[in-house]
Amino acid sequence: MNPVCNIAAALPQLAAQRPDQVAIRCPGRGARYDVVLDYAQLDARSDAIAAGLARRGVARGTRTVVMVRPTPEFFLLMFALFKAGAVPVLVDPGIDKRALRQCLGEAQAEAFIGIPLSMLARRLLGWATSARVRVTTGARAWLADATLAQVERDGAGAGPQLCDTHPDDVAAILFTSGSTGVPKGVVYRHRHFTAQVDMLRTAFGMQAGGIDLPTFPPFALFDPALGLTSIIPDMDPTRPAAADPAKLLSAIERFGVTQLFGSPALMRVLAEHGAALPTVRCVTSAGAPVPADVVAKMQALLPDDAQFWTPYGATECLPVAAIEGRELLTLRERTEQGAGTCVGRPVAPNEVRIIQVSDEAIEHWSDALLVRPGQVGEITVAGPSATDSYFNRDAQTRLAKIRENVASAANSSASETSPASASGPLFRHGESDAGGNSLSRSEDTDRGEGASGQCERIVHRMGDLGYFDAQGRLWFCGRKSQRVVTAAGTLCTEQVEPVFNAHPEVRRTALVGIGAPGPQRPVLCVELRAGVARGAQPRIADELRHLGEGFVHTAQVDTFLFHPRFPVDIRHNAKIGRETLAAWAAKQLRRQA
Ligand SMILES: Nc1ncnc2c1ncn2[C@@H]1O[C@H](COP(=O)(O)OP(=O)(O)OP(=O)(O)O)[C@@H](O)[C@H]1O
Numbered sequence: 001m002n003p004v005c006n007i008a009a010a011l012p013q014l015a016a017q018r019p020d021q022v023a024i025r026c027p028g029r030g031a032r033y034d035v036v037l038d039y040a041q042l043d044a045r046s047d048a049i050a051a052g053l054a055r056r057g058v059a060r061g062t063r064t065v066v067m068v069r070p071t072p073e074f075f076l077l078m079f080a081l082f083k084a085g086a087v088p089v090l091v092d093p094g095i096d097k098r099a100l101r102q103c104l105g106e107a108q109a110e111a112f113i114g115i116p117l118s119m120l121a122r123r124l125l126g127w128a129t130s131a132r133v134r135v136t137t138g139a140r141a142w143l144a145d146a147t148l149a150q151v152e153r154d155g156a157g158a159g160p161q162l163c164d165t166h167p168d169d170v171a172a173i174l175f176t177s178g179s180t181g182v183p184k185g186v187v188y189r190h191r192h193f194t195a196q197v198d199m200l201r202t203a204f205g206m207q208a209g210g211i212d213l214p215t216f217p218p219f220a221l222f223d224p225a226l227g228l229t230s231i232i233p234d235m236d237p238t239r240p241a242a243a244d245p246a247k248l249l250s251a252i253e254r255f256g257v258t259q260l261f262g263s264p265a266l267m268r269v270l271a272e273h274g275a276a277l278p279t280v281r282c283v284t285s286a287g288a289p290v291p292a293d294v295v296a297k298m299q300a301l302l303p304d305d306a307q308f309w310t311p312y313g314a315t316e317c318l319p320v321a322a323i324e325g326r327e328l329l330t331l332r333e334r335t336e337q338g339a340g341t342c343v344g345r346p347v348a349p350n351e352v353r354i355i356q357v358s359d360e361a362i363e364h365w366s367d368a369l370l371v372r373p374g375q376v377g378e379i380t381v382a383g384p385s386a387t388d389s390y391f392n393r394d395a396q397t398r399l400a401k402i403r404e405n406v407a408s409a410a411n412s413s414a415s416e417t418s419p420a421s422a423s424g425p426l427f428r429h430g431e432s433d434a435g436g437n438s439l440s441r442s443e444d445t446d447r448g449e450g451a452s453g454q455c456e457r458i459v460h461r462m463g464d465l466g467y468f469d470a471q472g473r474l475w476f477c478g479r480k481s482q483r484v485v486t487a488a489g490t491l492c493t494e495q496v497e498p499v500f501n502a503h504p505e506v507r508r509t510a511l512v513g514i515g516a517p518g519p520q521r522p523v524l525c526v527e528l529r530a531g532v533a534r535g536a537q538p539r540i541a542d543e544l545r546h547l548g549e550g551f552v553h554t555a556q557v558d559t560f561l562f563h564p565r566f567p568v569d570i571r572h573n574a575k576i577g578r579e580t581l582a583a584w585a586a587k588q589l590r591r592q593a
Contacts, residue, residue, distance in 0.1 A: 005167040005190040007197060007225040008082035012160060014227050015043035023224050024075050025255065027234040031247065037072045042079065042224060049080035049148065051155030056133050056146065058111045060085035060163055063173065065104055065128050067093065067114030070217040070232050073137045073148055077113060078221055082171065085163030090218060091175040091183065094238035094570040097125065099182050103175050104128040106392045107185055119143040167191035173391050174218065176315045177571035180481050180579065185391035186315045195384030196318060197225045203322055203347045204282055204309055213252060213260040215240055231255050241265035241573035245273030252277060259283065263572035264290040271297035283308045287572030289341040289476065289494065292332040295325045312343035312476060316400065317386040317460045319347045321474045336502045338495045338551050340466065340475035350383035352474060354467055365404035365459055376477055376492060379462040386460040402459040465492050482578045484513035484522050488556055491522055493578065499554045500524060500544050505532045510566060511557065512582035514589060523559040523585045527566050537562050561588050
């Protein structure tokens with residue numbers, strides 16, 4: 001019989017091997033960091049909650065919205081839901097309230113577990129009206145059927161609860177950050193999570209016993225699966241750019257943090273604060289390109305043997321590729337000359353391929369889709385953590401997924417060197433699973449290969465533009481939906497903006513296209529560094545024009561608009577809201593006309 005495929009399966013093992021190791025430490029009141037759960041408690045209490053939830057009908061397959069801050073309750077609850085085989089639904093709390101309601105409605109949740117404020121918002125704003133079980137983390141069962149403490153008491157003494165989930169069972173629905181539109185619910189199967197844990201462990205050398213400071217709460221969930229101790233930082237996780245560096249530093253020093261994850265905006269906060277981080281051995285930062293000056297400053301603050309990784313990936317597929325800071329800095333000049341941002345080599349066992357740019361759905365893979373080596377196209381990934389569908393969004397699923405036939409024999413023989421066979425169960429047409437997803441698992445997969453010797457797998461389209469260089473490194477050129485199509489050709493945001501970002505008085509720039517694609521007018525929105533006088537704008541515009549004339553592609557950009565502060569995404573505070581800026585720029589140009 002196959003072992004259970006579930007990231008919560010690590011908990012009973014860790015509880016047996018290292019019961020007293022702290023699993024999670026939270027700031028609590030007054031940031032005393034005295035709210036602590038060890039592995040024995042995390043395992044036993046999540047068992048009790050899973051059993052208590054089962055009594056209320058939250059069991060295998062129950063979609064459950066979780067709106068709980070990163071506290072011990074969040075971890076207990078999430079692992080209880082994984083153990084129960086239930087399906088947690090996570091949405092970024094800071095997104096626009098209308099979008100949030102839409103996401104929660106789309107998820108068709110059967111249960112809702114949240115802090116008292118979210119229970120109130122649920123009632124007032126009509127969130128997740130389908131939920132028939134409501135549990136609050138509050139002290140009283142206000143607007144809820146029970147408190148989490150009651151649920152835990154109900155399940156106390158029930159013993160181990162690990163459900164025998166299969167690799168293909170839906171494990172969670174995680175919404176994208178919605179930086180290019182309404183967030184989409186990504187269907188995670190248990191095999192995706194277990195693959196991610198393996199890939200993170202191998203790619204970044206994460207070892208049990210390490211001390212992690214995860215500044216993005218869902219990432220903290222990997223820590224217990226890796227046997228790490230999570231120190232939950234004293235900050236608002238929805239506003240990493242506004243984190244207090246002194247507080248982060250004091251936690252890093254006090255608990256001897258060995259690794260930390262944060263968005264590029266949080267990295268800038270630490271880099272500009274400028275205090276050394278002597279205990280930290282590994283830093284990872286993702287979500288958007290990390291500017292070279294931030295990488296350089298961070299490296300100066302870290303010990304010589306520490307690593308600074310910028311993994312590239314998306315909610316739908318993570319990690320895809322990664323590059324270490326030292327190598328990234330050697331490529332800084334190429335980025336400033338318009339080459340794009342290098343995101344490194346594919347993380348094993350991913351297979352990353354570049355296809356011609358198209359906004360249409362592609363049903364079947366064909367090698368004819370591939371671009372010539374070195375040419376920019378859309379980045380695609382086949383691999384064990386590439387998810388296969390969005391929940392209740394067939395149109396988006398079709399736009400982002402391609403079915404590929406692979407020969408099973410070739411597939412398995414290629415396994416040592418190629419990711420093909422490791423890309424998890426394979427798929428075939430026309431089936432539909434309980435989640436309303438259009439793509440589902442082939443029965444052939446149970447036997448490892450189809451009778452025909454052919455299997456199907458899902459290739460995920462990243463919606464990003466990029467190319468491979470001669471050294472096998474992947475370069476990110478920007479979002480496909482944000483490309484600007486002019487009369488002279490296509491401009492990619494990440495190949496244009498870094499050329500202008502090299503100006504010393506510029507904080508960041510954003511390329512937007514005015515008008516319908518082909519031909520659009522390229523406009524560069526410019527945010528200046530703090531303290532640069534308004535009167536300097538005409539001079540800076542001239543200097544930017546001069547910088548742009550240095551390269552064929554940037555020479556097309558001759559309209560510069562100064563914006564006081566760019567809109568950014570809620571999750572990372574780093575992705576520039578180019579759609580909003582495009583509307584703003586169009587208005588400015590109409591006014592000037
Ligand atoms: N290291 C990186 N360098 C550059 N860009 C990155 C990096 N890591 C992630 N990204 C960008 O972030 C995207 C994934 O972001 P995420 O999954 O948070 O949601 P989103 O795709 O922005 O949301 P939505 O699809 O709702 O707009 C990638 O497709 C890529 O554009």
